[in-house]
Amino acid sequence: MTHDHDLVLRPTAAQTEAALDPPPGRNGGDLVVETLAGLGATTVFGLPGQHALGMFDALRRSDLRYVGLRVENNAAFAADAYGRITGEAAPLLLSTGPGALTSLAALQEAAAASAPVLAISSQVPTAGLGGGRHGYLHELPDQSASFRGVVKSVHTVRTHSQIPSAIAAAWKSALTAPHGPVWVEIPQDVLLAETVLPVVTAMDATPDELPPRPELTALAAHLLENAARPAVIAGGGVVRADASGKLRQLAERIQAPVVTTPGGKGAFPWNHPLSLQSWMEDRHTTDFLEDADVLLVVGSGLGELSSNYHTFRPRGRVIQIEADLGKLESNHPGVGIHADARLALQALLETVEPREDASAPERVRTLLAKVAERIAAQELTLEQRVLTAVRRALPADSPSFWDMTILAYWAWSAFDAKGPNRLHSAQGAGGLGYGFPAALGAAVADPTRPVLAVSGDGGALYSVAELATARQYGLDVTWLIVDDGGYGILREYMTDAFGEPTATELTRPDYVALAESFGVPGVRTTPETLERDLAKALTTPGPSVVVLPALLRMFAPTHLG
Known part of the structure; x- marks a missing residue:
């Protein structure tokens, strides 16, 4: 009998x-770029940096497109x-020590946003590995230890033969749910x-699937219907x-209102009759969700931003579908289903019986009217005008x-993303400087659509x-x-907390x-001319900067009368 795993x-011919007569002049760097190309990468x-020059020289001999930025973090x-x-793993080539x-x-x-980045x-x-103090430039006692608490997996290479397999293992790790960044390091x-190794050709690094356990989806379907x-x-x-299409099908089948978190923007149609939109930082929305007798949480750990700063106290049964095992029931007890959101939603669609509820759209309209009334009472017309x-x-796509x-905090709640995978922010880890360099990466990924970046001056x-x-x-x-003129949201936080x-x-x-001075056209705008100036910049090919001098305020999650 022949087993599948016996097939080679x-x-x-x-x-x-080709394997017996590889081209001359190749080095370990060539094995890196050949492996990336074999995995399907097109762009790095x-x-x-000094120790990484072998990798960068090899790019010259490859078909990979290199996009070089000015700061490693960017x-x-x-x-x-x-x-x-x-949805592909994005290779990131870095040097040792300070560069890394x-x-x-x-x-x-x-890591916080589950973005697949393959850092090499x-x-x-090699003589300096092992935690010694050899005095090499950029040397760290244990470089990989600096990354182990941040990335999904760490892979250290010591020989040429290890390069293709280590990179393939990292690629698979980055793209297995939950997606995330991975780390590979290779000595100078x-x-x-x-x-003398042959040229690397096709590599197999198919991500593992993460299907739900059927007894758990059966229980979840019973609770929901x-x-x-x-x-x-x-x-x-x-x-x-x-999985946004499957989410919509399930919500319609069981007539369940849907709210999206800041990370889930666009996962559900904004103007759908069952859409609670994304007013997570809102007491009315929090009350509505607390009143649910069965709450299905899909692809969220219900962290700080997704629980209205941990004020959320669900009274009903919670069903949580989450690919990150450590997030299951980490904030609220419930039926934890460790699975990829798409596979779990598909399993529910195949199991759950339709549920009739003519009152659901009316309850959604009532909730959204309360939110609108609350915002209207706070005299925030400038902020709403700018976001509009x-x-x-x-453009919608x-x-x-x-x-x-501050404008991003507004966008989390009040901006219609017009579809999934269109609005992205640094809300996962919450660091500064994300918007513009991320937008550059998106423009490289898809040059057919203009991309918008939004930053404060800080x-x-x-x-x-x-x-x-x-x-x-x-x-x-x-x-x-x-x-x-400053760090606007921190200015608000400190004024609220300390008076100044x-x-x-x-x-x-x-x-x-x-x-x-960089050769990038810039324009200074006003709230009244912002729409026109932004639209013009977005329809003009190439980079541009639009500066809006404005002091925006954050809304309060409840009406402070």
């Missing part, structure tokens, strides 16, 4: 001939966005040494799993990338170097900078003049 693909991001943000937009460490904050965001770093020469001497007031919270896992102008100027800034100062990148590659990104802010005010450049 025999090399063709041409493959055998990164920044060169290169990782660009790779993060490329991974989100394409500078990417950490962005890799933390990729150089290391000191291994990258530079000539290799017999619920009196079911509701659904849809998180980023729905977007990453490309952005939505009108941005264009992605947008938002930094941690976050913009993290990313100004990448104006050179945008110009160098002619990337079609419009960067909206809301200039309020400290360390929040910033001296900043003339952003229009700065953009123009």
